Amino acid sequence: MEGRGRHRHARPASADDLLSQLGQLTARVREEVEVQRARVELAEALQRGMLPSTLPTAPGLRVAARYAPARNGLDIGGDWYDGFLLSDGTLSFSVGDVQGHDVEAAAYMGQVRIALRAVAAMGSTDPGEILHTANELLAAIDNPLFATCVFLRFDPHTWSVQTARAGHTGAVWARADGVSGVIDHVPEEIGLPLAVLEGQTYTVTEYRFTQPGALALLTDGVVEGPRFPLEQGLDQVARVLRDGVREDPEVLADRVMEVAEQTGHTDDAAVLVLSYDGPEACQTDRAAPGVV
Numbered sequence: 001m002e003g004r005g006r007h008r009h010a011r012p013a014s015a016d017d018l019l020s021q022l023g024q025l026t027a028r029v030r031e032e033v034e035v036q037r038a039r040v041e042l043a044e045a046l047q048r049g050m051l052p053s054t055l056p057t058a059p060g061l062r063v064a065a066r067y068a069p070a071r072n073g074l075d076i077g078g079d080w081y082d083g084f085l086l087s088d089g090t091l092s093f094s095v096g097d098v099q100g101h102d103v104e105a106a107a108y109m110g111q112v113r114i115a116l117r118a119v120a121a122m123g124s125t126d127p128g129e130i131l132h133t134a135n136e137l138l139a140a141i142d143n144p145l146f147a148t149c150v151f152l153r154f155d156p157h158t159w160s161v162q163t164a165r166a167g168h169t170g171a172v173w174a175r176a177d178g179v180s181g182v183i184d185h186v187p188e189e190i191g192l193p194l195a196v197l198e199g200q201t202y203t204v205t206e207y208r209f210t211q212p213g214a215l216a217l218l219t220d221g222v223v224e225g226p227r228f229p230l231e232q233g234l235d236q237v238a239r240v241l242r243d244g245v246r247e248d249p250e251v252l253a254d255r256v257m258e259v260a261e262q263t264g265h266t267d268d269a270a271v272l273v274l275s276y277d278g279p280e281a282c283q284t285d286r287a288a289p290g291v292v
Contacts, residue, residue: 055083056091058156060277063093064249066257067270068221078105078147079219079270082113086125086153095217095272096149096168099193108145112138112194116151127151127164131191131202135166138195146195150217159209159278164202167193169220172234174241175213176278182234183207183215211278214241214249216256218271225263233263249275 055063065081078098086092094116098105115134124130131151138147148168154161163171163183167190174180189203216237223233236259244252253273260269 051080052082052084055093055272056085058091058154061091061154061156062249062275063272064253064275065270065272066253068257068260068268070221070266070268078109078145079221079268080109080113081217081270081272082116083272084117084120086120087123088125089156090125091154091156092120092125092127092130093152093154093217093272093274094149095219095270096147096166096194097219097221097270098147099145105145108143108147111141111143112147112149116149125153126204127153127162128202128204131164131166131194132200135191135194135200135202136198139198141195143195146193148193152217154274159276161207161209161215162204163207164191164204166191166200166202167196169218169223169230169234171215171217172237172241173213173215174238174245176211176245178242180238180242182238209276209278212246213276213278214245214247214252215274215276216241216252216271217274218256219267219269221267221269222256222260222271223263225260225266227262227264233259236262247275249273 051067055065057063063083067079067081078100079096080098081093081095083091083093096109096112098109098112100108112134115137116130119130119133119137124133131149147166149166150163150168150171152161152163152171165185170182170184172180172182183205185203185205189205191200191202218237220230223237224230225233237256240255240259241252244255252275253271256271256273257269
């Protein structure tokens with residue numbers, strides 16, 4: 001007669017066993033969260049340590065900048081702002097955004113800023129040439145990351161402004177007469193982001209500050225998010241500048257960053273605001289293809 005096998009059933013887990021397993025999982029999750037938080041704190045410290053503590057100014061020109069990390073608190077990006085004197089005594093300002101949201105992105109942001117400064121230190125003052133040479137340096141590095149950037153040169157003697165863009169959002173401006181807009185380029189004049197491809201050229205657009213006003217260089221984290229698209233965000237920033245065109249740039253920078261909160265952004269964000277007076281010598285539309 002064939003015997004019947006007896007199957008042993010696993011003993012049901014007791015409440016103590018379940019609590020023990022839950023405790024182990026909780027400890028593991030907590031440890032992973034703490035590691036990630038430590039990475040974020042390291043990246044934030046790295047990033048803030050590389051952002052400039054002071055920015056150049058000139059008579060009639062006041063400057064302020066802000067940076068805000070990603071909203072979720074467990075992420076960090078590569079947004080930056082910078083400003084320094086060029087070899088001919090003009091002032092340069094840049095804002096940019098590195099692809100990625102980790103310590104590597106923050107570190108690469110430092111490399112991009114150093115590249116831009118190094119190129120300018122060799123004597124170049126043309127924004128397009130500075131972006132071109134920096135792109136050649138960065139593209140030669142074995143690194144998969146890339147960065148968008150807008151580079152601006154301001155001449156305090158002529159009050160002329162030159163800008164070039166490497167795949168980045170255009171600057172937003174407003175004048176005391178109530179006119180505002182975005183310093184934009186046609187698509188074919190906007191170069192690729194830095195470090196994507198060698199041999200890129202970056203078109204320079206020139207304007208003049210002809211009367212009191214304000215201009216904001218910013219990253220897409222300020223103007224784009226789940227609640228409204230890029231164009232609407234740019235319109236919001238233009239409205240902020242127009243309504244507070246004679247305000248201190250510190251106040252304007254804070255108000256522009258409030259737009260980022262309205263977009264529901266999850267990315268980090270950076271903004272640099274120039275507030276300027278229009279000297280009598282520049283109250284003219286002559287000698288420039290455009291006026292701001």
